[in-house]
Amino acid sequence: MSDSFFSRSGALHRRTFLRVAGASAATASLVLAGCSDPAPAPIAANPNLLTLTDGDVGLLNYLYLVKQVQVAFYQKVIGALPGDFSDAEKLSFNDLRDHELVHRETLRFLLGTNAYDVLLQQPLPLDFSSLNLATRAGVLTAAQQLEDLSVAAYAGSLRLLAAVPTAALLAKIASTEARHAAFVRDLRTPGSFAGTDVVVNAGALQSVSLAKTPTQVIDETKAFFLPIVISPILLPTV
């Protein structure tokens, strides 16, 4: 693992490390045992793989990662907002960044020593080169994408949490995220606050928020984390 971000950064979170190392060890012992069944080919562990653990800790780390993307995004764009942002819009973006910071630090506090990055010497580097942040339209498009995704992430994961008080606190965060999303959408296209791309518009669940599973959300954000790859495979699904 000498080339991985995690080893360079200091230490991979112990639980995550054990998941990766454990898989390798199991493969190796099968080979060494020389069992009579056709031995599976050894699986090369991706040194940049971050496998989220199961249960509430895994879900909170997942939401923490999404929140880290949002904070990093606002911190990046606020330093260089395109000139056609109005003064009022600039102030609003300061509010958005501050709210996201409060959310991120709340999630970090909830996780305590279970945060995946508790032992990292530097934060996970995030890559926003896939976004066009040179124009107002580009910044608003990206902000809308991230806010809508955040709302869908909470909509698709809150029911998976075992701890009721945690779910209650996260619902308060999610509600504010929905306000953010509607605000940014209205900035970009007035009246688009609750469009059919974010609200279910048919069937028994007509008029409820769109929800996305952790797997969907991680797939839509994967470009920001490269070369780190996040695996939701152990997260609860029901």
Added chain:
Amino acid sequence: MNFLLLLDRISSVDAPSDAAPRRDLLRQVGQAGARAALATLPLALAAPAQAALTNNAFDAIVLLLKLEDLLVDLYTKALAAPVLTSAAQAAVRPDFVLLLEQQRGHARFLRDNFSLAGLTPPAAPSFDFSGRRNNPANPVLFPDVLSDYAAFLQLAQQLEDASASIYLGQMPFLTTDKALFDAVFRMQLVEARHASHLRTLRRTAAPAIAVKSWPSTADPAPAAPVLVPGSGNGAAPVSIYTFEANERQISAGTTVVPFPTILTGLNAVQSRSFAEAFDEPLPTLQATALLAIFG
């Protein structure tokens, strides 16, 4: 065959994915015993003002349905009244058509929970948005709501903000049924989008009102506030935004998230963000009193 068991089987055959919330509501009703019979009475008879607040899933759905009926009625009346038929509001009229449609969707979902459980859902009461409680002798609390756009937006903002908060307040009573919890939470998120939009409309109307899209201690207070009972016995009525000013969040048990220590240095934020970053629940007592102002 047991009537409730029969319904249970029918609902599981008909709609495996959506049946769960309804089955659980059934169980709640079964546990509540005589409450099931009450549900078939008109709401005014079934829930007198002095009724005890029991905070179970059944009562939560009754409360949320009345809230959605209130919002459906507000937008239905406004779309037929001068406030939104005026040419000056032609550009925003489609926004209110969408708001009405989505509130109707929520009311339909909640009402279906009763129907599929074999219960007669409560009928929508006759709502009065003047604050006179359907009695012309009472004083008008919210003047010109259906004729003046600014007055209408001011009340609609408060009701949509309250709606997001009332949903948050009822969600803890729905946690035993994941499917119902999930649907109600996802309706809450749509209510929060609505509230944000009403605030944007106020900020962009003439005259502009400098509210943010999220409740903030920096917001100008409404001139005609929706008042609810304060916390504690005999406390004076307070604005719904009193609850939104909360700066203390509980992580677990009695542990408070220590914002002043974790939000410093590189993580420093404007101090009003401690409250702005969280929408707050409106407790059942306040939610019930708020709905009673209108019907």
